[in-house]
Amino acid sequence: MLWAILSTSLLVHGPHVQAAMEWAKTLEDSPQAQAPMHHEARLAWNYLPGERFGLRLSEMTGPQRDGAMELLQSVLSHQGFETVGGIMLLEGELRDRAIAAGRPDPSRDPEQYTWALWGEPGEGPWGFRVEGHHLSLNVTETADGTRTTPLFLGAAPLRIDEGPHEGTAPLDHIETIALALRNTLNAEQAAKAVLSDDKPHDVLLRPGHEDRLTSKEGLCASELTSPQRAMLLRLINAYAQLLEPRLGNSARARLLAEGPDSVTLGWIGGTSINEPRYWRMHGPDWVIEFDSVGDDPGHVHTVWHDLRGNFGADLLRDHLNKDHLNPNR
Numbered sequence: 001m002l003w004a005i006l007s008t009s010l011l012v013h014g015p016h017v018q019a020a021m022e023w024a025k026t027l028e029d030s031p032q033a034q035a036p037m038h039h040e041a042r043l044a045w046n047y048l049p050g051e052r053f054g055l056r057l058s059e060m061t062g063p064q065r066d067g068a069m070e071l072l073q074s075v076l077s078h079q080g081f082e083t084v085g086g087i088m089l090l091e092g093e094l095r096d097r098a099i100a101a102g103r104p105d106p107s108r109d110p111e112q113y114t115w116a117l118w119g120e121p122g123e124g125p126w127g128f129r130v131e132g133h134h135l136s137l138n139v140t141e142t143a144d145g146t147r148t149t150p151l152f153l154g155a156a157p158l159r160i161d162e163g164p165h166e167g168t169a170p171l172d173h174i175e176t177i178a179l180a181l182r183n184t185l186n187a188e189q190a191a192k193a194v195l196s197d198d199k200p201h202d203v204l205l206r207p208g209h210e211d212r213l214t215s216k217e218g219l220c221a222s223e224l225t226s227p228q229r230a231m232l233l234r235l236i237n238a239y240a241q242l243l244e245p246r247l248g249n250s251a252r253a254r255l256l257a258e259g260p261d262s263v264t265l266g267w268i269g270g271t272s273i274n275e276p277r278y279w280r281m282h283g284p285d286w287v288i289e290f291d292s293v294g295d296d297p298g299h300v301h302t303v304w305h306d307l308r309g310n311f312g313a314d315l316l317r318d319h320l321n322k323d324h325l326n327p328n329r
Contacts (some may be wrong), residue, residue, distance in 0.1 A: 016074035016244075017141065020121035020128060023067035027117070030055050030064065037119040037126065043311055045207055047152045047301070049107035049133040054116030058109075068115045072130055075139055075148065079173070080242035086170030087134050087153060088113060093160055093168075107133070125316055134301070140312025146247055147312040149304050150210070151239075156299035158273060171300060174238045178279055178290060181231040182271050185219070193219035195266040199278045203289040203303050210305060216282040218266030229260055236263070236281065239288060239304055254306065258284050273297060285309075 027033045033055035035041060041053035060068060073081050088110045095108035112132055118140075119126030127140040134154030140147045159169035185193060195217055204212050221232055233256075240252035262284050269277040269292075276297050280289040290302040308314045 016071065016139070016146075017122055019067070019071040019074040020117065020126070023064070023071050023115075024117060024121055026061070026064045026067050027055070030059070033064075033115065034117040039118065041116070042118050042127070042129070045129070045136045045138060045150055045152070046131065047134055047136050047154060047207075049112065052114050052116075052131060054114035054129065054131070056112055056114050058111035068130075071115070071128065072137075075137075075146075075244055075247060077241055077244050077248060080244075083153065083170045083173075083242060084130075084135060084137075086168045087155060088132075089165050089168050090155055090157065090160070090170065091133055093165070094156065125312070127312065138311055140315060142312065142315040142318070144315050144318055145250065147306060147309045147315060148243060148247060148251065149306040149310050150205075151242075151304040152301070153303075154299075154301045156293075156296075158298050158300065171302065174235070174302065175273065175290065175300070177231060177235045177238055179271060179273065181228060181235060181265070182267055182279070184225075184228055184231070189219055189223060190267075192223065193265055193267045195268050195278075195280075197268075199269040199276055200291060201294050203291045203301050204280075205287060205289060205303055205305050210307075210310065213282065213287055216264045218264040218280075218282065220261065221263045221265070222261040232263065232265065232281075233260060236260075236288075254309070255283060255286060270297070 024034065032053070035053065039053070044053075046052060055064065057065060057068070072084065076084065091108055091110045095105065098105040098108055113135065114131055116129045116131070118128060125140070125142045127138070129139070130137045134156070136150060136152040137148065138150055153171060155169070155171045159172065160166055182193070221229055224232060236255050237252060240248045240255060242248070243251055264282045265279070266282065267277075267279045269275060271277065274297055276292045276295050278289070278291040280287060285307045286305060287307065288302070288304045290300065293299040293301060
């Protein structure tokens with residue numbers, strides 16, 4: 001899907017480090033695309049339309065665009081790449097609907113998705129971000145590993161029901177599992193899962209509010225039946241499997257480092273796609289939220305936070321500690 005709308009040359013020629021190094025070679029005349037790791041924009045993630053640091057698709061040359069797509073594809077699975085492509089397609093759908101309604105909105109433009117490169121790939125800590133409306137993918141790499149959070153995805157509408165992209169529903173594979181799990185809960189389980197009578201307007205851990213949830217609430221996975229626990233694992237896997245297999249396996253291991261019984265499931269609101277709803281999974285040091293925005297069941301946001309490793313914070317701390325312990329480095 002993304003192949004069709006953004007590039008016709010998307011073969012990956014190596015892992016994400018190599019892809020980043022190759023893309024960096026195309027940026028000589030685009031200094032707005034790259035900054036040091038300590039640049040303030042690196043931590044300034046956002047999922048709204050608007051200006052941001054980096055190079056927009058509309059500003060890229062052909063080689064830059066191909067390289068940007070290869071870099072994105074290098075960290076995502078096929079499912080993840082299709083999900084991101086669907087989100088970008090929906091942005092075009094919003095643009096076309098605004099034009100049809102006589103209210104053109106120039107901010108609704110798939111060409112405004114922006115790539116930014118931090119540091120020098122292959123030379124110490126580095127990273128990159130792909131971001132725009134309903135998307136923020138933040139990748140950080142050191143010699144000790146890779147982190148891919150915060151990761152934000154959104155969709156409006158949930159599904160395209162007609163036209164050349166009919167059937168596009170980028171987050172359907174996630175929410176189908178979540179709703180199925182919620183609807184297997186018995187009355188006692190559901191009562192424990194319910195967090196509040198008041199559904200939040202948006203995900204709670206928005207930019208600038210990443211530390212808002214200090215304790216786990218909801219139904220403990222230990223209180224699920226075996227089939228329900230299997231569904232919870234499928235839901236966790238749906239997020240890890242957005243990433244290419246090596247990164248996805250590493251992320252899954254971190255999500256389940258203390259076992260599935262360390263996870264709680266919380267729910268507010270409806271139990272179908274036609275109702276406003278909010279849910280979250282909360283592990284020992286991570287949170288995944290999913291929310292329909294305001295009272296609109298057809299506009300959804302989801303975000304995955306590694307509370308220790310967002311923007312590679314844990315990896316960067318380890319890197320600095322090693323440098324201090326080894327002054328000859």
